[in-house]
Structure formats: C-alpha cells, structure tokens
Amino acid sequence: MHIVATGLLATSAALGAALVATTWFMRNSRSPKPITVTGSGPGNGEASGTGGSHGGAAEHPELNGAAAASDRGPETREAQDWAALYRRMAEEFETSDLNAKAIDPLKSWFHGLEDEHDTPWPRKYPELEPPLQYGAVRLLVVPLEESPVVLRIAAAVTADVMRLLPAGAKVFANARGNYHCTVFHTSQPSDPRPNPTRADGGLDDLGAPPHLRRLPTAAEWARELQLVKDLVADTPVPTLRLERVVQASTGVLLLTWTEVGSGAVVGGLRHRLRDAFPGASTKQATIIHSSLLRIVSSTPLGKPAVAAISEACKNWTARLRGTRYSPRHLWFIREHEFSTISGEREVLALADPDHKEKVVHY
Structure with a gap:
C-alpha cells in the first residue's frame, strides 16, 4: 500500500515509532479510568497508581505526570452541545x-498534489497565489x-488511522510540536x-482581497501583543477533557475536547478577546479541537476504509474519553505556514492560583 504523507510520519523510522506507541497504548489503556495530565514536563508531577496491570509510574515511568480520575462526562450545556456536535x-x-466540496478549496494551500508520488506539505504564506506577507x-x-502523555496519545491515534487509509491517499500529518487547539485568530489568512482593536480591523476597505491588505505597524503589533498578554495573564488554567476522536468528512482527524465540570475558561477567554478585538477576523473557532492529520486528496476512501477508520476512532474514544489536560501556557503566534503554527511564538503564562484579578484597559 502506498500512502503519500508528510509531517510526523514522513519517514519509516517515525512511522515505526508511532506504531509502537499505538501498540503500547491499545494494549495498556483498557481501564475505563481516564488519564489526568497537568501541563508539565518531567519532574512536575508524579503518577498515581491505579492498581492491577494498569499501574502508574511504577510500571510505566513514561506516564509520569498522569493519574487516574473519574469522568462525569460533559456537564455544562455548552460542553453537551459540543459533545453532540462531535458525535x-x-x-x-x-x-x-x-466531503470533496470541503477539501477541494484547500488544495491550493498545499504543495505536492500534482504527482501521485509527491508528498503534500503546507505552503508558506508568501508561496500562496496570490501571496500573503509574513505577519498577516x-x-x-x-x-x-x-x-508527553498527550503527545503520545496524539501520535498513536495518528499512526493507527494512517495505516487504515487506502493506497494513493494524500495526507499531511502535523508534527508533534505543532499539536494545538486554536483559541482565537486576531487575523486569519482568508481575512x-x-x-x-479597531472595529474596521484597521482597513479602509473591508472588501479588499487578502493579499492587498496591509500589515500591522510596529505600534499596532505591540499593542495587540500586550492586550493578548494581559488577557492571558488574567485567565485561569483550564482543564480540558478529551471527548471524542473524530475523523471528519472534511478530511481532518481530530482530538475533540470539552472542559471539566462547570469550567468555561476557553469560552470566557474567547468572549474577552472578541471584546478587546472587535475588528478581528469574523470567522473564529467555536469548539475545542486538535488537528492531527489532514487528508488533502478528495477521492472517496471507499466503504471498507471508512468503516475501519470509524471503528478505530470509536475504539480510541472508548479508551481515551475523559483524558484531562491542564496547560500552563498559551502561545500567541505570527504564523508563517498554513495550519502548522510554525512561526514567531510568544509563550504566555496563564494565571497562577494566587494571581489577583486586575483590570485590563483596552
């Protein structure tokens, strides 16, 4: 079978490593108890044992930072609505x-689609026709x-679905370091x-095509960055819970998330960002999801492949639903390449438990 792919699984060595991760996770994640992960590297948390053959750090040291926890499912109306949408x-x-109508318009954003043996990869924005400038x-x-646990989950799910794709499918798989959930675009490539910060987005003509729109001035960029920093600094650490592994008809393989309990940190931050940036791009993320791979060929996969991929996603969902992740930082990025978050990155700390609320002046 020949699948044209790039990114995380671009080499046979990477594919082999990811398949090992798949085998390990499928074998060792049969406990109904989900995984709880804090936003920490090694040394910031100890794993709590869950008993039996599904133990914690003592049996699997690679799970340091993870602990068993009960999952009550999506509890808020927003979380329940998201869960229903993911289903x-x-x-x-x-x-x-x-859905070819959803995939075909994005083909111009990728290299490597002309020849059946080419490898697809995203275009840098100046490589688009017509081009966008860096910073747009x-x-x-x-x-x-x-x-590391969430990264291992993402890599294992990606590898498992990759092996089920039919010959000739063209796929871009995101690199591990680029897995993310989009919170807000102050400026989108299509808009x-x-x-x-201005209601008109700083444009004299909102009807101007994207490639003819100007970049922010140095002062405008500095103000935008400072506002984002202030808002993130006043935002508590969210606790995300993995709801479902989804292969979407748009070609994107997703980890989909809600927030734990009555949490609405991400939604609240999005509302405050919209208030601070009334002229931001109109199209915004409304759910919480992480893109693992994107099928960029629109040829139907066929019933056997669709059935196999759907079953794999259901199996992963059954094993991983309720996995929790609490990041300590957000990234604000001037993206250089479509969909990968490659670019200039500002690492912004979320509020710590002792952080005192302060007023942000827009």
Whole structure:
C-alpha cells in the first residue's frame, strides 16, 4: 500500500515509532479510568497508581505526570452541545465518506498534489497565489506539547488511522510540536486584519482581497501583543477533557475536547478577546479541537476504509474519553505556514492560583 504523507510520519523510522506507541497504548489503556495530565514536563508531577496491570509510574515511568480520575462526562450545556456536535461529525464521515466540496478549496494551500508520488506539505504564506506577507496571520493557541502523555496519545491515534487509509491517499500529518487547539485568530489568512482593536480591523476597505491588505505597524503589533498578554495573564488554567476522536468528512482527524465540570475558561477567554478585538477576523473557532492529520486528496476512501477508520476512532474514544489536560501556557503566534503554527511564538503564562484579578484597559 502506498500512502503519500508528510509531517510526523514522513519517514519509516517515525512511522515505526508511532506504531509502537499505538501498540503500547491499545494494549495498556483498557481501564475505563481516564488519564489526568497537568501541563508539565518531567519532574512536575508524579503518577498515581491505579492498581492491577494498569499501574502508574511504577510500571510505566513514561506516564509520569498522569493519574487516574473519574469522568462525569460533559456537564455544562455548552460542553453537551459540543459533545453532540462531535458525535454528528463522526457520524457524517461514517455515513458519507469524504466531503470533496470541503477539501477541494484547500488544495491550493498545499504543495505536492500534482504527482501521485509527491508528498503534500503546507505552503508558506508568501508561496500562496496570490501571496500573503509574513505577519498577516496571528493566532492564540493552547499547545499540547507540555504533556508527553498527550503527545503520545496524539501520535498513536495518528499512526493507527494512517495505516487504515487506502493506497494513493494524500495526507499531511502535523508534527508533534505543532499539536494545538486554536483559541482565537486576531487575523486569519482568508481575512487578515492589520489592527483588530479597531472595529474596521484597521482597513479602509473591508472588501479588499487578502493579499492587498496591509500589515500591522510596529505600534499596532505591540499593542495587540500586550492586550493578548494581559488577557492571558488574567485567565485561569483550564482543564480540558478529551471527548471524542473524530475523523471528519472534511478530511481532518481530530482530538475533540470539552472542559471539566462547570469550567468555561476557553469560552470566557474567547468572549474577552472578541471584546478587546472587535475588528478581528469574523470567522473564529467555536469548539475545542486538535488537528492531527489532514487528508488533502478528495477521492472517496471507499466503504471498507471508512468503516475501519470509524471503528478505530470509536475504539480510541472508548479508551481515551475523559483524558484531562491542564496547560500552563498559551502561545500567541505570527504564523508563517498554513495550519502548522510554525512561526514567531510568544509563550504566555496563564494565571497562577494566587494571581489577583486586575483590570485590563483596552
């Protein structure tokens, strides 16, 4: 079988390592208890044993920082709505295969689609036709890289689905260091805004095509960055819970998340960002999801592959639902390359438990 892929699984060595991770996780994650992960590297947390053959750090030292916890499912109305949406997304793929109308418009954002043996990879923004300038695309994200456990989960799920794709499928798999959940775009590639603090986005003509829109001035960028820093500093650490592994009909393989309990940290931050940036791009993320791979060929996968991928996603969901992740930082990025969060990065600390609320002046 020949699958054209790049990113995380670009080499046979990387694929082998990821498949080892898949085998390990499928074998050792049969306990119904989910994993709890704090946003920490080695040394910031000890794993609590869960008993039996599914023990914690003593049996699996690579799980340092993880602990068993009970999962009560999505509790808020927003979380329940998201969970229902994620289920519908999975069902749409299972019943209808890929949606060519959603995939075809994005092909121009990738290299490597012309020849069947080429490897697809995202274009840098100046490589688009017509090109965008560096600095036009700016976004705030929750990075997943603070947790080796979450990275291992993401890599294992990616490898498992990759092996089920039919011959000839063209796939871009995101690199481990680029796994993230988008919180907010102050400026999107399809709708760049040089000064999102202004209602008009800093544009004389909102109808101007993206490639003709100006970049922020140094002063505008400094103000935008400071506002984002202040808002993040006043935001408590969220606790995300993994709800479902979804292969979407748009071609994207997703980890989908809600927040634990009555938490609405991400939603609250999005509202405050919209208030601070009334001229930001109109299209914004409304759910919490992490893109693992993107199928960029729109040829139907066929019923056997769709059934196998859907079943794999259900199995992963059963094993991983309730996995928790609490990041300590967000990243604000001036993205250089479509969808990868490669670019200039500002690492912003979330509020610590003793952080006192302060007023942010817009």
